[in-house]
Amino acid sequence: MTTRDAPPPEQIPLDLPFRAALGRDDLIVHAGNETAVQWLGRWPDWPGRILALIGPAASGKSHLSSVWAADAGALRLGPGALSVAVVPDFAGHPVLIEDADGMADETALFHLINLTRERGGSLLLTARSAPARWPVTLPDLRSRLGAVPVARLGLPDEETLKALMAKLLADRQLALEPRLLDWVVTRIDRTPAAVAAMVAALDRESLKVGGKLGPGLVRRVVAARSTAENPDDAADHAAAP
Numbered sequence: 001m002t003t004r005d006a007p008p009p010e011q012i013p014l015d016l017p018f019r020a021a022l023g024r025d026d027l028i029v030h031a032g033n034e035t036a037v038q039w040l041g042r043w044p045d046w047p048g049r050i051l052a053l054i055g056p057a058a059s060g061k062s063h064l065s066s067v068w069a070a071d072a073g074a075l076r077l078g079p080g081a082l083s084v085a086v087v088p089d090f091a092g093h094p095v096l097i098e099d100a101d102g103m104a105d106e107t108a109l110f111h112l113i114n115l116t117r118e119r120g121g122s123l124l125l126t127a128r129s130a131p132a133r134w135p136v137t138l139p140d141l142r143s144r145l146g147a148v149p150v151a152r153l154g155l156p157d158e159e160t161l162k163a164l165m166a167k168l169l170a171d172r173q174l175a176l177e178p179r180l181l182d183w184v185v186t187r188i189d190r191t192p193a194a195v196a197a198m199v200a201a202l203d204r205e206s207l208k209v210g211g212k213l214g215p216g217l218v219r220r221v222v223a224a225r226s227t228a229e230n231p232d233d234a235a236d237h238a239a240a241p
Helices: 034-041 061-072 106-119 139-146 158-171 178-185 192-209 215-229 231-237
Strands: 050-054 075-077 094-097 122-127 150-152
Touching: 034 050, 034 061, 034 150, 050 061, 050 106, 061 094, 061 122, 094 106, 106 122, 106 139, 158 178, 158 192, 178 215, 192 215
Parallel strands: 050 122, 050 150, 075 094, 094 122
Antiparallel strands: none
16 A cells, blocks of 8 residues: 555644754644654554655654654664564564665565564655665565555745744744745755744744844854854855845
8 A cells, every 4th residue: 555545644633843853742733744753643654664754855754763663662774774684573573774775685674564564563765765765676575565554754944944034033022024035945955854943043032132033143143153064155144135
């Protein structure tokens, strides 16, 4: 069964503030991750007891999988930690394998998938692409991976990021003029984590000076954060509205 023909998961009402952490209370739900959040919320009722959480870099795979692992009491493994010899130790338990598309031991993964279904465990695999696209050579494993349901993550669009930043600022009794908000959002990474980090930096600076978030203060904060990562971008931040 695939995500296309699986029954739609129930909605999970999450409207929670963000902090720089990976817990459930730090999770921000947006259009790019809502479906994946719903899929994780269906656990342990995943088809075949297995789910693949996929998405590009910085889309939130680590955060969502950490939330699930904490809730499920899962064993967390890297792609090189699984071997045929230890598979029986993990089968029957909730297991998280991060960056699973980089697994070296295909036979071990094949056996873990089979034993997870037989012994009532759960298996969450994270990767950048769907399991059916992984470059595996073991035919039986390729067949198993092709049947794994997929929860996809996407990056939020610019309007979502602006709404998110406005909300996080309001949570701190702060606000930006619309033009200034637009300017800031176009100069940070397109991730909820980057938005939250910028809001925290703006809050810290406003507390230092005891003033509102005017163009001068905002320009200093954006420039300081950007030049720390890429000194060549310093001139781009001199024209804040």
